[in-house]
Amino acid sequence: MSARNCCFQFLERGWRTPYIYQFQGFWCQPKEIQAILLFHKHFQARESDIILATIPKSGTTWLKALAFAILNRKQFPAFSNNHPLLVSNPHDLVPFFEYKLYANNQIPDLSKYPEPRTFATHIPFQSLEESIKKSNCKIVYICRNPFDTFISSWIYCNKLRAETLPPLLREDCFNMYCNGAIGFGPFWDHMLGYWKESLERPDKVLFLKYEDMKEDTSFHLKKLAKFLGCPFSMEEEKERVIEDIAKLCSFEKMKNLEVNKSGKSIMNFENRHLFRKGEVGDWMNYLSPSMVEQLTQVMEEKLGGSGLEFKLLS
Numbered sequence: 383m384s385a386r387n388c389c390f391q392f393l394e395r396g397w398r399t400p401y402i403y404q405f406q407g408f409w410c411q412p413k414e415i416q417a418i419l420l421f422h423k424h425f426q427a428r429e430s431d432i433i434l435a436t437i438p439k440s441g442t443t444w445l446k447a448l449a450f451a452i453l454n455r456k457q458f459p460a461f462s463n464n465h466p467l468l469v470s471n472p473h474d475l476v477p478f479f480e481y482k483l484y485a486n487n488q489i490p491d492l493s494k495y496p497e498p499r500t501f502a503t504h505i506p507f508q509s510l511e512e513s514i515k516k517s518n519c520k521i522v523y524i525c526r527n528p529f530d531t532f533i534s535s536w537i538y539c540n541k542l543r544a545e546t547l548p549p550l551l552r553e554d555c556f557n558m559y560c561n562g563a564i565g566f567g568p569f570w571d572h573m574l575g576y577w578k579e580s581l582e583r584p585d586k587v588l589f590l591k592y593e594d595m596k597e598d599t600s601f602h603l604k605k606l607a608k609f610l611g612c613p614f615s616m617e618e619e620k621e622r623v624i625e626d627i628a629k630l631c632s633f634e635k636m637k638n639l640e641v642n643k644s645g646k647s648i649m650n651f652e653n654r655h656l657f658r659k660g661e662v663g664d665w666m667n668y669l670s671p672s673m674v675e676q677l678t679q680v681m682e683e684k685l686g687g688s689g690l691e692f693k694l695l696s
């Protein structure tokens with residue numbers, strides 16, 4: 383089935399493109415739908431695969447860097463001068479299914495990927511390819527408080543928006559966000575899909591939060607390494623390997639690397655836009671009291687009772 387033949391029940395104004403479409407219960411662009419259909423048809427998970435999942439602007443770039451550094455630390459110690467993260471953007475080291483591997487009508491040969499194969503996606507849990515859901519391959523999900531995620535998305539999309547389109551007004555965008563009409567959203571369905579699976583199958587899905595990672599990076603790196611099946615040894619802890627990885631992947635370090643100042647990775651977008659402030663609570667500089675009230679209500683209505691809660695300030 384091609385994207386064109388799919389039955390689109392709904393269409394909404396897009397953030398980066400003129401329109402977004404509802405596909406399998408979430409919002410996305412036609413190019414993404416085309417790639418997801420190919421991914422569904424051709425991808426076959428291995429038990430050893432690792433999938434990093436996020437809704438956009440929740441810490442994807444950071445999680446990719448951390449997972450890569452943890453998994454490859456024997457070959458590339460975090461302090462080494464030839465570490466791949468010093469010359470490559472994390473999106474080039476851990477490819478997205480929908481923006482890289484299956485984009486532009488490609489069917490990749492993934493048989494030669496070194497194990498554990500590590501991939502990334504923004505696709506909601508419900509719409510992942512079946513073998514990913516059924517096998518014991520591991521999924522790491524990171525999410526971020528919706529206030530900061532909204533601001534990060536709004537600013538990023540305005541930078542990448544087609545020049546032929548008018549700028550995205552904060553108020554319009556905010557209403558779209560609260561109504562769920564954002565790429566891969568509604569955000570609450572995206573979060574709850576992975577959240578519920580992490581509660582039911584904690585060995586399958588590790589659920590992380592951006593704010594917790596910022597607050598105590600070392601603690602969460604240990605948790606991540608253990609989940610990925612490569613816990614830090616006592617010796618590594620003594621040698622401060624965890625701190626070295628946290629430092630290599632820190633916002634300040636990554637933002638100032640030449641590859642992230644001048645290179646291009648996802649969909650030919652400039653890497654520098656991926657590194658803005660990297661803070662918890664920047665929403666305070668942008669949202670009016672009535673917007674705060676509105677989003678708080680949406681979160682209570684949609685996430686209330688799920689046990690999923692967020693820290694809104696650092």
Ligand SMILES: Nc1ncnc2c1ncn2[C@@H]1O[C@H](COP(=O)(O)OS(=O)(=O)O)[C@@H](OP(=O)(O)O)[C@H]1O
Nearest residue numbers: 438439440441442443444534632633657658659660
């Ligand atoms: N290393 C590191 N540490 C902490 N925070 C980081 C890091 N790298 C990127 N960022 C911040 O993450 C926000 C971008 O989110 P994503 O990486 O998910 O974007 S994307 O979906 O891949 O386009 C965006 O947040 P805002 O600064 O609030 O816009 C980035 O600045």
